[in-house]
Amino acid sequence: xxxxxxxxxxxxxxxxxxxxxxxxxxxxxxxxxxxxxxxxxxxxxxxxxxxxxxxxxxxxxxxxxxxxxxxxxxxxxxxxxxxxxxxxxxxxxxxxxxxxxxxxxxxxxxxx
Amino acid sequence: xxxxxxxxxxxxxxxxxxxxxxxxxxxxxxxxxxxxxxxxxxxxxxxxxxxxxxxxxxxxxxxxxxxxxxxxxxxxxxxxxxxxxxxxxxxxxxxxxxxxxxxxxxxxxxxx
Numbered sequence: 001x002x003x004x005x006x007x008x009x010x011x012x013x014x015x016x017x018x019x020x021x022x023x024x025x026x027x028x029x030x031x032x033x034x035x036x037x038x039x040x041x042x043x044x045x046x047x048x049x050x051x052x053x054x055x056x057x058x059x060x061x062x063x064x065x066x067x068x069x070x071x072x073x074x075x076x077x078x079x080x081x082x083x084x085x086x087x088x089x090x091x092x093x094x095x096x097x098x099x100x101x102x103x104x105x106x107x108x109x110x111x112x
Numbered sequence: 113x114x115x116x117x118x119x120x121x122x123x124x125x126x127x128x129x130x131x132x133x134x135x136x137x138x139x140x141x142x143x144x145x146x147x148x149x150x151x152x153x154x155x156x157x158x159x160x161x162x163x164x165x166x167x168x169x170x171x172x173x174x175x176x177x178x179x180x181x182x183x184x185x186x187x188x189x190x191x192x193x194x195x196x197x198x199x200x201x202x203x204x205x206x207x208x209x210x211x212x213x214x215x216x217x218x219x220x221x222x223x224x
Contacts, residue, residue, distance in 0.1 A: 033211040042215030045214070048211055088154070
């Protein structure tokens with residue numbers, strides 16, 4: 001089965017700093033999805049990347065897909081306390097379009 | 113729009129009891145799924161459905177049953193609760209691609 005490794009597991013940054021979260025797949029990526037989860041809540045969809053080299057941005061969050069490295073990165077510019085939460089990457093399991101596998105998540109804390 | 117609604121939000125069971133976690137969506141989504149989230153294990157897929165009358169197993173289906181009699185509802189049944197089923201359960205739905213999921217707010221289940 002496909003495994004997604006996220007790094008780092010947790011991250012503490014000062015407000016205003018930039019940061020990057022990585023997600024590496026053990027198998028070929030057929031699409032990579034980023035979600036955010038606030039404590040005690042469900043996941044919120046952030047972005048979907050489908051093609052190698054694809055880059056998408058939403059507000060101050062940018063995600064990029066490196067198909068050859070089977071890796072995606074999520075970059076936050078000028079972090080704010082509202083960015084705090086758990087960021088999870090997800091990918092469709094090879095051979096099945098209906099099973100979305102998630103990484104274990106990266107816990108981001110942004111100190112004011 | 114209510115989105116994806118899960119009930120109850122909290123539940124405590126005794127070992128051996130049975131119960132049903134409810135999930136309903138009002139977005140006319142064909143795809144629905146159940147995940148459990150455990151510390152250190154991340155999100156794991158229990159069961160999913162690609163439409164009314166069609167269900168299939170995910171990564172950790174043992175001890176759980178599902179049915180999909182309508183597009184809107186996708187209940188998850190615990191047949192005989194065990195302490196290992198203590199977890200936070202999330203229901204999710206999607207309208208076009210399995211990766212872009214809309215999540216409910218979760219059910220926190222404790223089995224004593």
